[in-house]
Amino acid sequence: MVNLPHPIQYQGSKRKLASKILSFLPNKIERFVEPFAGTAAISIAVASKNISQCFWLNDINKPLIELLEIIVEQSDEIVSYYTNIWNAQNHDSIGHYFEVRNKFNQTNDPKLFLYLLARCVKGSVRYNSEGLFNQSPDKRRRGTQPHKMRKNIEGVSALLKGKCQFTSLDYREVLTTVKSSDFVYLDPPYQGVCGNRDSRYFSGINFDDFVISIEQLNQRGVPFAISYDGKLGNKTFGMPLPQELGLRKVEIEVGRSSQATLLGRAEITIESLYLSPNLLNGQSSELESYISKAARQLTLLEMYGQFSAVT
Structure with missing residues (x-):
């Protein structure tokens, strides 16, 4: 699934984990909902497997969700716009980048955002204390070729x-309106990494508020999966979700950290996927099969007492 189309480079995207995440989802979903859509990597993967024909993509970062809508619904327009911006780099590509960045911060034009994401360092979004995009350009390249x-x-x-609803709402507004026939995939900023505000994210979330929202999904019988905390070597990012929620936790090996490798450390990145209680009912054999296959890859599965962690 790594070869699926993804025009937006975005640090934190679950693109490389999509196939593993989809292995825990139902084969058919009436409507797939992403309250923290980001670049919609999981929705793209779901659509490619024909698991759903209806999507709700939401993100509090309004220019980002508007860019996604243009990419999906007005592809010719955004291709032409991007090509013109890319070709205008000429001999002073760094100066051109800063001109586009200044214009974007003045207008929030989502079409300008595409060029910035394609050209900025590591596809990593950064904002200053005033909420302005302030990431620098990657000086080694000119961005994705047209x-x-x-x-x-x-x-x-x-x-x-023609399959998507696009909104820029607080995630809690989305969760209060989803139905038991929907499937919700949540990929919020790690609690403990971003807090309520961090330069790496447009907006953070409050841990307690998030837990309450998950409790309410459980009470209403809405199936969901959450990518939330993780590990890098011995360092943990984010507070684990409470066991009282009754979630099933899968820890998936992402791979060796490139930064750690450069520093001579063999640190493995692991990300957690939490599954709602009603998601895998009657699928114990599939879970056991996953455990046996994943042991060699250092992938852990914890079922809060129902299964032992693989070591």
């Missing part, structure tokens, strides 16, 4: 066009 961008945009549009 022909590659066209291919990715057209690929995403082919998968999602």
Whole structure:
């Protein structure tokens, strides 16, 4: 699934984990909902597998969700716009980047955002205390070439066009309106990494508020999965979700950290996936099969007493 179209480079995207995450989802979903859509990597994967034909993509970062909508619904327009911006770099590509960044911060034009995301350092979004995008350009490259961008945009549009609702709401507004026939995938900023405000995220979330929202989903019988905390070597990111929620936790090995490798450390990145209590009913054999296959990959599965962790 790594080869699926993804026009937006975005640090924290679950693109490389999509196939593992989908292995725990139902085979058919009436409506797939992402309250923290980001670049919609999981929705793209769901659409590619024909698991759902209806999507609700939401993100509090309004220019980002508006950009997604343009990519999906107006692919020709954004391809042309991006091509023109990319070609205008000429000899002073660094100066051009800062000009585009200044204009974006003045207008919040989502079409400008695409070029910034394609050209900024490591596809990593950064904001200052005033909420302005302030990430620097990658000086080693000029951003995704237009022909590659066209291919990715057209690929995403082919998968999602006419199937999506796009909103920029607080995630709690989304969760209060979802139904038991929906499936909700949540990928919020790690609690403990971002707090209520951090330069790496447009907006953080409050841990207690998030737990209350999950409790309410459980009470209403809405199936969901959450990518939430993680580990890098011996360092843990984010507070684990309370066992009282009755969630099933899968710890998935992402791979060796490239930064750690450069520093001569063999640190493995692991991300957690929490599954709602009603999601895997009657699938114990599949879970046991997953455990046996994953042991070699250092993937852990904890079922809060129902299964032992693999070591």
